[in-house]
Amino acid sequence: MNTSLLTKLLPLAACAALVACGTPSDGAVPVAAANEPARVATAQAAPASVVDEIAANLQACSYDGAPVKVPARGGGTPPADCRDMVARIMQFTGLPQNFDVIEAKVPNAAALVVLDEAKLPRRVIAFNDDFIAVVRRATGGNAWAPVSIMAHEIGHHLSGHTIMPGGSQPPTELEADKFSGFVLHKMGASLADAQQAMTSLVADGPDGATHPGRGKRLAAIAEGWTQACRQAGRTDCTQGDAVAQTSPPPMSPVATPAPSLPATTPATPLTAATPAAGPDVVPAPGSTPSKFGQFVYDEFGYFDRAERARVEQTMFAFAQEPGIEVVTLLVRDLHGLSAQDYAHAMMRQLRVGKLDVGNGAVVVIAPVQRAAAIALGPGLMLENAYLVENQVKSLQRSIEYGWSVCEKKRACAGWTENFLGVATSIAGSGKHWEWRIRYQNLADMIAVNAREFDERQASGASYDPNRSATWRKLVRFSGSVANLAPDKNDKRHFVNEKHAERVGPALLVREEGGGDAMLYLDPRTSALMPAGPLVEGRRYSFVARESNLHGAPPQLDLLSYDALP
Template identity: 50%
Template sequence: MRVSLLAFAVLAATGCGKTPAVETAGPSPLAANKAGDANLVAAQIADTLQACSYDGRPVQFGMGGAAPRDCRDMIEQVMAFTGLPQNFEVTEAEVPNAAAAILLDKQQLPHRVIAFNPQFIELVRRETGGNPWSAVSIMAHEAGHHLAGHTIQPGGSQPPIELEADKFSGFVLYKMGASRDDALKAINTLVPEAVPGDSTHPGRRQRAAAVGDGWDSACRQTGRGDCTAGTPGSAPAAGIVDAAAQSPVVREPVSGIGSAPATAPVAPTAPVAPGTAQVRASATASSTVVLPAPDARALPSKGMQFVYDEYGILDAQITATFEKQMFDHAKQHGVEIVTLLVKDLHGMTAEQYGWAMMRQLRVGKLDVGNGAVLVVAPDQGQAAAVMGPGVALEMAFQDKAAQLKNWIDIAWPQCKRKNACGGWTETLLLAADHIRRDTDDWEWTVHYQRLGDLLQQVAAEDGKRIAPQDSRALHAIVRFGGTVVDLAPKPGNKAAWVDDGHMIAGKPAKAVHVRSDEGLTVMLYLDARTESLMPGGALQAGKRYTFIGRESWLSSDPKHTQAINLLSYAQAQ
């Protein structure tokens, strides 16, 4: 009996062919690196930057240059249906399978990459009988890692974030016109059921459940009542099924695994350019959306729009224009601002609901916390503005909740009377627009990979007259490792100084004493609710983590307590 190699490879590739690469207008920063430089950088990934590899093996590789045209076409198709800007590059590389990774360039600046092994891609196609959706689902999975900011995880992949990426894949494939069976095809064919106890990836049953959950969630969001049938909600995206027909493969069946037919094309829709899918839909159809119920146990999945209207009452054209503005802002500045007009807070306050949706919709990038959620619940008379840990530092003295509450009091009666908000739609969205304009000058790149490197920059600037906008240390973002010493340090200890007046978003911050891997005393400051956003749960004393934070107060004297505003963390392996 023939045993499939893929059954043990644990699903890992994009779906691109080996067509010749097409020259781009200019070389990417990564492609410009020499192979030797890239390999040297990759060798440092395990201790600094990480890669989410499908099978969890260490990822060290040289860059292979620009990806083939069909790879880039597939990514463009996936991204067009996410409603989000692409924040990564796609390249062919000598990886075991495929990986979402962060690599440093010669200036030590991080770049997000999806790297794939083209030989593995051919195996995926053969093992799934040429199913056109299998390759797309894998590409969507890897894209999901980057869009959510998962690749901060030390040691590479971890089960919770793999399931999040699987759910994202199922969600996107529904929007692209895949049936439920087709969305599950790659997982059910290529992933083994049993995995080692210390594996970074869950087994087939868990991963298939996550993909199915994503497909079901996307279906329910449209208000369909027949989601259990598993049938597509729309015609397949143009080119998906045709691509398989142009590249037929002969499949050798995998023992014990059946083959479901690919979704048949039904009047394929025209190709959609990235960033316009949501705009077109909003301009021509009802904008009613059903949000997921808040659930602390629910698997998060990256949201794909900037306005959610559960009443279907906002002006479609104004909403479409605003979606485009928010898309452009996210693309240019990285900040994601989402407005929710909700019918039911499910027994929560508007603020609690906002934090729940911040996590479940993964608003902003997890690593730097650059998201904001505005909640308007007219029937409950409540509103809230919840800021991710990164945005909160910029918007500390802004009271957007009061602005939104005024909209409920003044505008909502008019919306209900006419069953349409008309121009009041623009008034509602002004709060998000204010945040957009106030977050267009902050840098979200992790410029420093060690706390010591940032302190060297602080020392270099000491005593010099440097304008704030020219400083490379002020408000800089740093990634560093360290161990939690005390979760509730007391003020007055000069050896680990606590600023008991430290505020975040107008509220007292929680202080956490950390000893960095370099032996530095660090005081982290955070909104305690930030811990609810992290896949690994709350911080624990005695545990070692990889932290990402923004400079608050640093001293070139290593004996002093270094103050960092915490943006995210992940437990080190």
Template identity: 45%
Template sequence: MSRRALHRLVRPLPAALPLALLLVACGERDAAPAAPTAASGTAAPSRAELVEQLASTLQACSYDGRPERLDPATLTGTPPADCRSMVERVMGYTGLPQNFVVTEGPVANAAAVILLDEQRVPQRVIAFNRDFLGEVRAATNGNPWAPVSIMAHEIGHHLSGHTITGTGSQPPIELEADKFSGFVLQRMGASLADAKSAMQSLGADHVTATHPARNDRLAAIQDGWMEACTQAGQTGCQAGAGTGTAPPQAPPPARSATVHLPAPSATTIPLKYGRFVVDETGRLDPELLKGLEATLYDLAQKQGIELALLVVDDLHGMSAQDYAWTMLRQLRIGKLDLGNGGVFVVAPNQGTSAVAYAPGVAKQLEFGNPPKQFDSWTAETWQRYCLDDDGCGISTRSLLNIVESQVRVLTSSGRTFRIRFNDIQEIVDYTAERQAERAAGRPWDDARDQTIGALVRFSATVKDLQPSPAQFKVNEAILKDGRWRALVVETDEGNEVTLYMQPQTEQLMPGGRLEAGRRYTFVGELTTPGQFHSSAGVQQGNTQLWLFSYDPLQ
């Protein structure tokens, strides 16, 4: 790989890091109780206090869970060459585009961090300790795989869309990152013992509020390692043998789309799978599948949207729809915090298909009907052309065209997933200021005035999980067909916010089902800032959003 290509892959942060806030590492707890709301009669928090509260909801996840607080000035830029090389090699085996930058910092080893830039937009960063590689090798008797496993763990957090909780990490997402580490290290050639080496030496042997106990984490690493070994069709996986004594220097070999997916499970630890196309049947044209894989990779790299086509032999007794939702969670397609993933499932031997779109994608693709087209392809093509010795051949193209038509909808929109607003009052104030400018004679400026569709990240307490439709508060039309349900939350400033949530969202979230009276951080897409024009003038109602994700803060 050229020096220029490497620089693009592992971009250092500038030496004079322009950050508004640096956010604390896993294990830090909120020192103060939740701020009172304006409705309680106590003074609402100031904007500065709200910014500090926001800072407490964006976190880092260090490998061993020890609490750390960093100063932005200590993130000095380019990390050591061996660390950059390690990131490059790990990313080569993930099958996914990189969504983070790498820098040096005074962390214990390596940590996945979220920072706010000058525009208060969250940015994903992995921070290294300069002595990280040597210290980890020393702690593991010189095992060269140990630092790679730590790096794969931190990369797994970012690729999955973790590190967004306000009270540190959560044990479920730590297990996800551990499983991802085991999966990637097996693909790189590590033995099972090598994949576990760092955790054996550095992991805590007891459960904490943010991290599981060492034995649970070792079991997750083993699950990931075994899954990769089984997927590769290797024999003797139970022996735990690797194919290399040290991390490989060469690029990974080309992958085939013909693999078998893990059995669907609503309880297994999710794993960032890193494949955009899977053909369990082995009947589709492999060269055409490579083209679709490249198209979907490009979509993920440019817009952050992850779509996957799964052509499966067996639905394991599930409906195609249930299978699709289970796999959306289990394979962690899309970024968890932004809800920007989707799964197309085609089961030609059962003559059925389905799609599952996370909420960030659902609104953009709501007018298409891929299952109808998939079923038509199966009825007209599968039995006639795909079951002989030559497989589907060129008939594969008509199947892939269905997926590519949905990609074109997304690319034509140009939509990217970046947080624009970081609290609800900011939206209310911004909208009022723009309205005042237009009332004074300024013409509408779409780039400046349009807020509908902006992504918002904020903290609030759940007030009502089953609100009734009400003018300016809950839109009855959105709820009619059952694809969305409503809930009302209240911010620390006393603003009521209506969130529209897909019924399946709760099964995707590590934080479990929403609870009334509990405080969360939410990410969603603005559908109205809450200012409605009527015969009586402008009425202030609830700010309303499509809900993408949530994480508990208490």
């Protein structure tokens, strides 16, 4: 058996299922009956050793080993009906699309980060369309299988998961699986259909280094599917039945090259979620995180629908550009937590903000407990911490004077604007900062900073931070944690104590190029990270914002990190 060929074939086939949108389905053809090359039939009965090899590669398909350089124009244009499938899924997310879909000569199909002509990172879902028929047959012609895989990849990008060298991380894979199940329920898939791709294409087995075992992944899909079911007000979610539809599932066989959208899909440009009538169901903190699907949650059903819709659109626009996400929760229950702890727990639970740059915020209004709180992601906290105290006081005044009106009328009417206005203020306060990771290693950032300094010295120009290509810009670099509590009296490694008081404790990092860097970490950040608390001696990929590159060592504010093998 050509195990090398199998290693390339089935992982590609599984990931390339997302491009089945570009080719008409063959119908529900069983794998055994498929008129496929002999190598595919052989793969179905491969021995355990070969299956393990295939699974290992399949599990890595969600992430490329390193940023992939594609042609200057970013790869080929995907078929119209493939773009249509992405649009279908995005209509059910309630979020703006932060990635492109391209056809490129990549060895698989996956969520990737590619570098454009300016060497700036760009999120894409790239695919190779050579294996469409294989996947269609491998899933028994299931129309939802490619949709679920595409939703999984979309979940990685919308959540801001880091594209890691050497593969993914089990926690983020479960998050993407849960997101897939959540979206597929909203689109009308049964639980069995939502799980079909995972069941057919991922071999069963123990947890791997990059992906959990299939059982855990199926459970995550079920968790997301059930969460969406309950949020829709259904009481029969344990049965796993699809929502009744008046049209076929999104990828059913069609004769036309661009199938029309299902009846449940809005025939409008990508936009924010439409507020539902009645109370919302807010997921409890503590389970597998999954990207949120609306910017306002109201467990009482009291917010004015027109004002709420306006705020949803405003928050959607901020999420689209510059990328800031703010979610407001009007809740009955804090689940035994303080309002502040609940706000931070829900930032993790709903993955508010892009995980890699920490540009999210959660506003909590708990009128029964007479409490309010705001949690800021580490990226927003750096720039807006000073605003939080006054904004929380504003919310508490609204509870004190306005909530009795809401309860009496069972509608907040004009008070809705008071409760929801804080979100707009938070989003607006961070819009002038750059949220794109401009530098892919610290050495490049330091070199640009040094060049700017030399140019100013030569010209006599004064320093203008707004014209600088490094001031408060973002950088991703790899290194190991040298010291989690560096000695403030060590003159070789300066610790800015005032900065540490404002941002968080310092830690010394040894970058892979050999240099040192002093990072400052908000104490709440570790709870958001899939990798857990930092460990001395371990290697990580860091995302940080420049603070002072002229320091010895350079000083940066840490926004996120991912463990490296």
